[in-house]
Amino acid sequence: MIPMNMVTPPPELAAITALQSKLVSALRPILPEHALLWEPEDTIPYECDGLAAYRRMPLAVALPETEAQVAQILKVCFDMQVPIVPRGSGTGLSGGAMPISQGLVLSLAKLKKIISIDPFTRTAVVQPGVRNLAISEAVAHLGLYYAPDPSSQIACSIGGNVNENSGGVHCLKYGLTLHNVLKVRGILMSGEIVEFGSLAPDSPGLDLLAIVMGSEGMLAVVTEVTVKLIAKPKLARVIMASFDDIEKGADAVAAIIAAGIIPAGLEMMDKATTRAVEEFVHAGYDLEAETILLCESDGTPEEVAEEIERMTKVLEQAGASGIQISQNEAERLKFWSGRKNAFPAAGRLAPDYYCMDGTIPRRNIGTLLRRIQGMEKKYGLACLNVFHAGDGNMHPLILFNGADQEEWHRAEEFGTEILEACVELDGTITGEHGVGIEKINSMCVQFGEGERESFWGVKAAFDPERLLNPDKAIPTLNRCAEYGRMRISGGNLPHPELERF
Amino acid sequence: MSTTNNMQIDLFREQILAAVKNKTPLSIEGGGTKSWYGNANSYTKLDTRPYAGILEYQPEELVITACAGTPLKEIEAVLAEKNQVLAFEPPHFGDTATFGGAIAAGLAGPGRISAGNLRDFVLGARILDGKGQDLSFGGKVMKNVAGYDVSRLLPGSMGTLSLLLEASVKVLPRPAATTTLRCQIPQEKALQVLNEWAGQPLPLTASCWIGKPGQDGELTIRLAGALAAVKAAIPLMNAAIDAVEVDPAVAQMFWADLREQRLAVFANLQDNDTLYRLALPAACGPLSLENTSGDIILEWHGQQRWIQAPSDDATFASLKAVAHTHGGHATRFKQGSHVDPSNQRFTLLSEQVHSTALEAVQARLRAAFDPAGVFATSRLP
Ligand SMILES: Cc1cc2nc3c(=O)[nH]c(=O)nc-3n(C[C@H](O)[C@H](O)[C@H](O)COP(=O)(O)OP(=O)(O)OC[C@H]3O[C@@H](n4cnc5c(N)ncnc54)[C@H](O)[C@@H]3O)c2cc1C
Ligand SMILES: Cc1cc2nc3c(=O)[nH]c(=O)nc-3n(C[C@H](O)[C@H](O)[C@H](O)COP(=O)(O)OP(=O)(O)OC[C@H]3O[C@@H](n4cnc5c(N)ncnc54)[C@H](O)[C@@H]3O)c2cc1C
Numbered sequence: 001m002i003p004m005n006m007v008t009p010p011p012e013l014a015a016i017t018a019l020q021s022k023l024v025s026a027l028r029p030i031l032p033e034h035a036l037l038w039e040p041e042d043t044i045p046y047e048c049d050g051l052a053a054y055r056r057m058p059l060a061v062a063l064p065e066t067e068a069q070v071a072q073i074l075k076v077c078f079d080m081q082v083p084i085v086p087r088g089s090g091t092g093l094s095g096g097a098m099p100i101s102q103g104l105v106l107s108l109a110k111l112k113k114i115i116s117i118d119p120f121t122r123t124a125v126v127q128p129g130v131r132n133l134a135i136s137e138a139v140a141h142l143g144l145y146y147a148p149d150p151s152s153q154i155a156c157s158i159g160g161n162v163n164e165n166s167g168g169v170h171c172l173k174y175g176l177t178l179h180n181v182l183k184v185r186g187i188l189m190s191g192e193i194v195e196f197g198s199l200a201p202d203s204p205g206l207d208l209l210a211i212v213m214g215s216e217g218m219l220a221v222v223t224e225v226t227v228k229l230i231a232k233p234k235l236a237r238v239i240m241a242s243f244d245d246i247e248k249g250a251d252a253v254a255a256i257i258a259a260g261i262i263p264a265g266l267e268m269m270d271k272a273t274t275r276a277v278e279e280f281v282h283a284g285y286d287l288e289a290e291t292i293l294l295c296e297s298d299g300t301p302e303e304v305a306e307e308i309e310r311m312t313k314v315l316e317q318a319g320a321s322g323i324q325i326s327q328n329e330a331e332r333l334k335f336w337s338g339r340k341n342a343f344p345a346a347g348r349l350a351p352d353y354y355c356m357d358g359t360i361p362r363r364n365i366g367t368l369l370r371r372i373q374g375m376e377k378k379y380g381l382a383c384l385n386v387f388h389a390g391d392g393n394m395h396p397l398i399l400f401n402g403a404d405q406e407e408w409h410r411a412e413e414f415g416t417e418i419l420e421a422c423v424e425l426d427g428t429i430t431g432e433h434g435v436g437i438e439k440i441n442s443m444c445v446q447f448g449e450g451e452r453e454s455f456w457g458v459k460a461a462f463d464p465e466r467l468l469n470p471d472k473a474i475p476t477l478n479r480c481a482e483y484g485r486m487r488i489s490g491g492n493l494p495h496p497e498l499e500r501f
Numbered sequence: 502m503s504t505t506n507n508m509q510i511d512l513f514r515e516q517i518l519a520a521v522k523n524k525t526p527l528s529i530e531g532g533g534t535k536s537w538y539g540n541a542n543s544y545t546k547l548d549t550r551p552y553a554g555i556l557e558y559q560p561e562e563l564v565i566t567a568c569a570g571t572p573l574k575e576i577e578a579v580l581a582e583k584n585q586v587l588a589f590e591p592p593h594f595g596d597t598a599t600f601g602g603a604i605a606a607g608l609a610g611p612g613r614i615s616a617g618n619l620r621d622f623v624l625g626a627r628i629l630d631g632k633g634q635d636l637s638f639g640g641k642v643m644k645n646v647a648g649y650d651v652s653r654l655l656p657g658s659m660g661t662l663s664l665l666l667e668a669s670v671k672v673l674p675r676p677a678a679t680t681t682l683r684c685q686i687p688q689e690k691a692l693q694v695l696n697e698w699a700g701q702p703l704p705l706t707a708s709c710w711i712g713k714p715g716q717d718g719e720l721t722i723r724l725a726g727a728l729a730a731v732k733a734a735i736p737l738m739n740a741a742i743d744a745v746e747v748d749p750a751v752a753q754m755f756w757a758d759l760r761e762q763r764l765a766v767f768a769n770l771q772d773n774d775t776l777y778r779l780a781l782p783a784a785c786g787p788l789s790l791e792n793t794s795g796d797i798i799l800e801w802h803g804q805q806r807w808i809q810a811p812s813d814d815a816t817f818a819s820l821k822a823v824a825h826t827h828g829g830h831a832t833r834f835k836q837g838s839h840v841d842p843s844n845q846r847f848t849l850l851s852e853q854v855h856s857t858a859l860e861a862v863q864a865r866l867r868a869a870f871d872p873a874g875v876f877a878t879s880r881l882p
Contacts, residue, residue, distance in 0.1 A: 118784075119700060120696055120697075120700070120783075120784045121696070121782060121783040121784040122699060122700050122783060123783070142700075143700070143701070144700065164646060165646050165650070167644055171644070172643070175617070175621065176644065178621065178650075178653075179617055179621050185855070188858060188862070190858075192858040193855050193858075194855050194856060194858050194859050194862075195853070195854065195855040195856060196859075198780075198782075198828065198829070198830070198853075199782035199783070199828045199829070200780040200781050200782050200804065200824075200828060200829035200830060201613065201614075201618065201780050201801060201804045201805060202607070202618065202657065202780050203780075203830065203853070204830050204847055204848045204849060204850050204852070204853055204856075205847075205849075205850040205856075205859065205860075205863055205881070205882070206654055206657070206658055206661075206662070206863050206866065206867075206881070207607075207620055207653065207654055207656060207657055207658075208654075208859060208862065208863070208866075210620055210650055210653035210654055210656075211649055211650055211651070211653070211654050211866075213650060213653075214646040214649075214650055215649060231700055231701050231702040231703075232702070233702050234702055254561040254562075255561070257561050257562075257563060258560055258561035260584060260585075260674030260675070260677070261674070262673070262674065299702060299726075299727070299730060300702060300729070300730050300733055302727070302729030302730055302732070302733050303726065303727040303729055303730040305729065306727045306728065306729045306730075307727060359640075359642040359643065359644045359645055360642065361559070361562050361564075361641060361642060362561065362562055363559065363561065363562065388644070391642070391643035391644050392642055392643065392644070393642075393643070393644045426640070426641060426642075427640065427642050428640050428642055428644075428645040428646075428647045429647050430645070430646050430647050431642070431644035431645060431646065432644055432646060433646075434646050435646070435647055435648070439647075443647065443648065446647055446648075447647075447648060448636075450630075450634040450635070450636045451636050451637065451638065451648065452648075454630065454636060454638075454651060454869065454870065455648050455649055455651075457865075457866070457868075457869025457870065458649045458651065458866065458869060459649075460865065460869065461862050461863075461865035461866040461868075461869055462862055464865070473648065474648065474649075
C-alpha cells in the first residue's frame, strides 16, 4: 500500500493537550472507560483510513455503543466546538476518515447489530457498523441479498457505504448504495435525531436522502440504515473474452450495452494486470491478450442461457480472439478470482501502489487507456488497469516504491493527471471512492467557484458550524486559488512536506 | 452550446435578477400539464419551453441529455427509435409535458416498483440558481461521487429550488418481451401474492388492483424481461392466481392509461372530492378507510394507492393518520373543481417522526440556492 510519509507535527502542543483533557473529561461521563481513547498508543490505529499516505493523530477517539451515546457525544462537541470525524471500518480510499488534529474521531464500529430482517417487505434494518457482507450473509437463508458489493465488502461498514455511495461489480445492473437504501436515521451535529427517506416509495419534502448519500460524513452521523434486499438470482455465469487490442475490447463494452444487454457485471483487465494476477491465482487467463473482459449474466437458467448466447455473439462480432464460458460455479469463481485479487497481485509487483478512481463515458475508455500509457512513460512508473468497464469506472493502479519520496510524488502527480484527463473526457474525478482529502484539489478542476459555493451552502444547511468532518471533500475558494497557482508552476507542488490542506 | 441557447439562458437570468430586485417570486412552468399538482400560487410564470432540444444522446452510453423545455414525448420518441426507454415511465398528464417538468414533479409510473424512482435515474443537472448563477452538478456518467449530489435534490422539488436548465438521465433498453396477465381476486390476496413474488427472482415489473375492499377486484400484472424468463414465470404465477393473458395492444393501452390516470376509475372525480395518493411501505395490507367513494386503485404492489374522498381537512387529516400508522404519507394529489385551491396538498416534514429538525435544514438548503426567495412559491412546502 502507500507509505506513511506525511506525518503532521502537531501545531501547538500545549493548547492541544489542554483541549484534549477538556474534551476527555467532558466525554468520560457518557462512555464506558474502554470506549474512549486518547493515549497515542491507543489512537494510533485511527490516524488514517485505507489511504495511508495521509495520516494525522486525533485528539481522542470515541467508540460509542448506543445511538444515545452518539447523540450525547455530538452535543458535547457541538458545545465545545470540537470537530468530529465519523469513521466506519476505515477502509475508505480517499482519506475521508482521516482525523483532524484538534478533533475527535467518532467510530461507529461498535454499533453493529442487525436490528431486524423482514423477508416479506424485503428489508433489513441495521446499525451503521454492520459490515456490508454481513447483511447478505444474514439473509442468505431467505434467498435474499443486499446488492451493492464493493470489493472491500468483507470489511467495510454500511455506514461508510452510505457516506461514500459505494458501488461494486454488480452495480451496473443493480445500482449503487443510493438505489438500495430506503431510509437512513442519523444525528445532526446539533444532536438532533432525524430520519431521511422512508419505507414508503417516497417521503415528504425535498429528497434529503439523496443528498446524504455520498456526503462523506459531512452532513450527519448515520446511526441506522434500512436497506432493500433483493431476490438472489438462481444462476450466474460469466464469459471471459480476450482481445488482441485494447481499443477492440473497449468497443466491445459499448457494443454489449448498445445491443440492449445490461450484464450483471462487466469488468476489464489489461495485459499487465492479467499477467500479474495469473501468477498469483492461476485462473488460466490468456496471457497474450492485450485485454480481457469478464461479462456476467445472472437470473433464471432460461434468462442466463439466452443472455450468454446474445453476449457471446456480440463479443465475437467485436473481434474477440478467444471466448470461454464458465460451465459451473467453481469455474465462474475461478474466472473472477483474478479480478478480485488484482490489488494483492499488484502489491507483489511493487512495494506500493496507488489506486485511482475516476469515471468516464464508456466510449472514452480506449482513449484514456492510451493516454495512461503515455503517462507511464512520462512519469517512469508502471500502471495496471483493472476496472468496472460497464459503467466506465476506472481504477488505474500506479506502482511505485514508497521508500523513495520523490517516487511517491511522481505517483501522486501521475494520479492527478489521470483525474484531470477523466474530467476532460467528460467524466468525473471519483466514481466511488469519494473526494475525502485525497482529491480535494481535483475538485477545483471539476467544479467552478459557483458550484463549490453551493456545496458549502449544502454543508451549512446541515451543519452551520462546520464541525462535521469539515476539512474533507469540498475545497475552499482560497484553496482552489492556491491550487490553480500551483498547477501553473509546472506541476511541482510547493511545500511537498506540508499536508495539503 | 448554440448562441440561441445562450441567449435564452441570458433571458432566464434577466428574469431571475429582475425578480430578485422586485422581490417577486417566479413560478417555473413547462407545459403546465401538472399545474393542478402541488400547492397553488399565482406568481409570474417563467416559461421553460423556449429552452428546448436534445443535446446529446448516445444509446451505448445509456444516457440522454436534454434541455428542460423539451417535450417529454419528443424524448420518448427519440429513445424508442433505439429501442430504449425511460424505465420509470413518467406520467405526462398532457401532450405538452416537458422533460424539466417531469423531473421537477418527480413522479413515476407503473415501472417504478421494479425500475426505481425518477431520482434514481438522474445523473446530472445544469441549473440557474436564485442568483442567476449557471451551475452544473453531477455529470453524464453512471458513477460519480464528486461533491454533494445536488442534481438528485431536484426531482420532486417542484421548482422551489432552482431553475433546471438541462438534465442527463439514464435510460434503459426496452425489455425483450412483455406480457400482461389479468384475474379477479380480492385485495388481500392480491397484496399477498404480489409481495411474495417481489421477493423471488421473477420478471414482475408492474401491478395494479382496482376494486372495492372486501370484494373481488381486477388484478393486472406486467411481466417484462428476457423472453425465456417471461415464459417461465407465467405458469408459476398462474398456480396462485389463474389469470388470462391480455391482448398486447389492449395491455399497452391499459398501462399508459393507468399512468396518465385516464382509466374510467379516475375519471369520475366529484367536484367536492379529492384524489388522494397514499405512499406506503411494502407489504402494507388493506387499509380500513371511511368516507371514500368509488373504487380504490393499488399500484406498485400496494405501495401507491389512489382513493377518492371528500376534500375537507378532517378527511385529509384522517388519511394522513392512517398512512402514518403504517409508515407512509398522504397527498392531496388532484382536487375537484369546487375545492379551495389554497388547501395544503402535502404531508409536512414536521408531521413525520424524527423530521421536525429537517424543516430547518430544508429551509436553509433553499436559502443557499435561492437567497432572495425567487423560487419560494411554496408549491412544495
Ligand atoms: C481493497 C479495497 C477495495 C475497495 N473497493 C471498493 C469498491 O469496489 N467500491 C467502492 O465503492 N469502494 C471500495 N473501497 C473503498 C471503501 O471500502 C468504501 O468507500 C467503503 O464504503 C468505506 O466504508 P468504511 O466503513 O470503511 O468507511 P470509512 O473509511 O470509515 O469512512 C468513509 C467515509 O464515510 C464517513 N462515515 C463512515 N461511517 C459513517 C457514519 N456512520 N456516519 C457518518 N459518516 C460516516 C467517514 O467520515 C468517511 O468520510 C475499497 C477499499 C479497499 C481498501
Ligand atoms: C495547501 C493548502 C491547503 C489549504 N486547505 C484549506 C482548507 O482545507 N480549508 C480552508 O479553509 N483553507 C485552506 N487553505 C487556505 C488557508 O489555509 C486559509 O484560507 C487561510 O486562513 C488564509 O490563507 P491566505 O490565503 O490568506 O494565506 P496566508 O495565511 O497568508 O498563508 C498561506 C500559506 O501558509 C501555508 N498554509 C496555510 N494554511 C495551511 C494549512 N492548513 N496547512 C499547511 N500549510 C498552510 C501555505 O504555505 C500557504 O501558502 C489551504 C491553504 C493551503 C496552502
